[in-house]
Amino acid sequence: MNDHEPLIPKHGGYRRLKSFQVAQLAYDVTVRFCDLYVEKRSRTRDQMVQAARSGVQNIAEGSSASATSKKTEIKLTQVARASLEELRLDYEDFLRQRGLETLEPQHPALRRFKALQPKTLPEVQAWVAAERQQATDGHGASGTGQEVSRSSVPGGERPCASLSSACLAANAALSLLNLACYLLDRQVTRLAADFENEGGFTERLYRVRTAKRNRQR
Template sequence: MEEKKKNTEGFIPTHGGYRKLITYQKAEIIYDGTVYFTKRFFQKYDRTIDQMVQAARSGKQNIAEASMASATSKETEIKLTNVARASLEELLIDYEDFLRTNKLPKWDKEHRLVARLRELNRIPNGNYETFKKAIEHESPEICANAMIGIIKVANYLLSQQIKQLETAFIKEGGLRERMTKARINQRNKKQ
């Protein structure tokens, strides 16, 4: 209890909690889905497997790392969140390449299954099981397009998250400002 009080009075804000972020939850689905997809649709030693899995992992891990770094560096938090978004964009292109090179259609917004994917993406606390039927469908077209849809949602949410981080930084400042403010407040208490 004393530790919590100390933290609220200090200059290091609460940090972490990334598992509650929708972006992290989506990134975890994307990672698990990519591992499944690459094992299923690529030859064992295809370098694309490593590239896609690494991009998916980078998306997920950078969200977690950004959240943990947020206490002492807003700049690092913003940069790592953007790295996550860039990694997922790279992965999106890999799925689009898969469709194109296998002469499979990429769904547009009007495709009938895109509406179902939107419904699934709105489910609170959605996880791999929420999307499993699409990700593990027998049709590679459905699998790849489902992954594309989830990645697009994650990237949109990451863009929004970056905008919020920017706004918060402008309003609240960074660690140095909080340190200075805490030090001034401590001096004023002694007077």
């Protein structure tokens, strides 16, 4: 063990976590989705937005608490995971109750969405507009006036004309949530392994104090 191990290590770098970035985008998509497609006075609307927010906030809070409590970091990361799972079920319910299609992972439209790797809400909106535009006129132009690269459409595959904007947006959100949940599962596994191997704050405090006494001898 390093004799100069810091008592309070670097922590709080949640903005660099891929899980945080994807969950934050899912939050932005959910707020916009609910504005457009969920009844404003519906309890479901509030629950979806709160679940999306909880996912983001708990990742950030867990990361910030990591310096002094690995147990708290693991707990809050699992809370984030549970919140996003709840949100995932809400999107699945939305599609099922309206008779809309839940796209398979290998659906051409979803394959293009994953290849795009969107980072912002406007990029997700542009994808929805591009899929709808391709389905209606076959010219490959997005609703923003930007050309959609035909090289991104494998083998001439085209989206189904029956996919509405609501259906596409919900499936985009589900794709983001699937990725976020996968990343959080891996994150919890890594945190658990670190805790098992290195302990938490109490063990670190003991190591730091022991190292200091050894240097003073």
